[in-house]
Amino acid sequence: MTSAMLVSILMTLIAASTPLLLASLGELVAEKSGVLNLGVEGMMLCGAVAGFAVAFSTGSTGIGLIAAIIAGVAASMIFAVLALSLMANQVATGLALTIFGIGASSLIGAGFVGRTITRLQPVFPAMLSEHPLLRVIFGHDILVYLSFALVAAVGWFLRRTRPGLILRAVGENDASAHAIGYPVIAIRYAAVAFGGALAGLGGAYFSLALTPMWADRLTAGRGWIALALVVFSAWKPGRLLLGAYLFGAVMTLELQLKAAGVTWFAPEVLAMAPYLATIAVLTMMSLGRKTGRLDAPACLGKPFSAS
């Protein structure tokens, strides 16, 4: 294998992994606070369409990214009001959010199908970002570097800071956290909003960086894979990074085999790979598990009311 090929494969790997990493990191924080938001796919689609529509209209991918964050947070707030304030079933609410995201992105995106924009550009100057070898390190857009920085930041926040400790306490034992005087619901709102922001960015990565063209259901179920990754990570940001790149590798392999014209696999069989891999990984996680509930936060998915 030539070094040029290796560089190209690594570039594809990083591009495929970044949206998964962003979306699943946001969900990890929400789940650490005890909230299971199954609407990741829907929030990603909201971010993807808002990012594209705004980038197309303003000509600025930067403003598009901000719009994607706002759209992701807005979508997550629908979930929060229903699941946190009105104590609705979190599984059903998350599903509703995904159905909503599919419908809303398809409706808003209808006018943009097939339109193109200038994709998100690398951060570093061309001398570095287009260097045949160094582009592996310097050839990426802002979201790639942001995703790595956020993994470190979230890991530090959850383990080393007081607010992080409180967030985990709310997820592990909401009644005690409430009794001590922490605002359980407010903290969960914040965690869900963070999840929404990162899902929005993850979705926008599809429409602004990977394929700078709008297509219906652009995220193709990646939001669900992001949810599985959180389980895979055992709610640890470092392992989440590993998991996201593992799945990125599966998708890269799919693309490489397709590009190489490998014919003994039908393209449909290759397209199944990420979903089969998800099931395989979830199964292996369970086989390797020693204790009860896979290190999940104890209050995950349970509604909380103070009265």
Place this chain on the structure above:
Amino acid sequence: MLEWRRRREPSTLMLLASPLIAIGLTMVIGMIVFTAMGYDGFHAVESIFLTPFLEPQRWGDIGVKGAPLVMIALGLAIGFRANVWNIGAEGQYVMGAIAGTGVALLTYDMTGWWILPAMVLAGILGGMAWAAIPALLRVKLQVSEILTSLMLTYVAVQFLYFLVRGPWKDPGGFNFPQTRMFTADQTLPTVLEGSLVHLGIPAALVLAVIAWLLMEKTTAGYAIKVVGLAPAAARHGGFSAARTTWATMLISGALAGLAGLFEAAGPFGQLTPQFPVGYGFTAIIVAFLGRLNPLGIVFGGIVLAGTYVGGEIAQSTVRLPQAATGLFQATLLFMLLATDVLVRWRIALKRRVA
């Protein structure tokens, strides 16, 4: 100030009224949002929620779209009652259709009354087999059935694409990605002469009654509800959570598979890449609109089938895009979940702290 106060007992009135309140709120929100987006919001809502029910010539179409929704939702609701979250009914629906179509393709040059029943059986088994995978993983390894059943939906859809583009492509079909058309012995008989109304519609109604009897009149139904509401009590009572998971997953898989086979052998008459239309997901909304009650689900299925039919009407009357139907359905589920709070809580004036 107002505050939420927990009811001593769930309100029966609100249990029945909240779905209607939710539909009303969805209509108001839809009107406002689509007017703000520059559409004729009033007529859009009228087309989607009223026209299908006011024009008798649409009723057949409502039945055709409602039957699979009701069948799938019946199975899902039984699972949801037991806290078993099969959200991959779409995949089981597709696999049921694939299994039934397999029988159809094997028997295309044969005739006989037994062919359709064999397809029905294959459809049921296909859906059950696909649901057995998440059931096995949940029971043996505690893997979340939510994620596995959903992932298997994507796998099933790709498998369908593979079959219709490859081994099952109609040899006389001008290279279109679709199977042979089913023969007369492989097609669901229509109930009303000269209409689309097929056997699946009365079948769905009969199944709803059976599901109601199962849930309300048998020990098995009681066990399912106890496992969902109070897992610890269920263990004491000797109700096995593992058996409940198996039973509810297989029932919902069987019903989704049957719905898929009916759709393939009914309105479609063959398999094409357009076969999966999302009934498996919409059925989740139907289940909630019906309050997880089999008879309520018939009502829910009629309303949601109406939104499909009405969505098509609104496309021509007020040029509403097709995606708007999905948005209305999601809003309806949001409103259902929101109004659900009224069953267990009531709004009251805040008590003064003395």
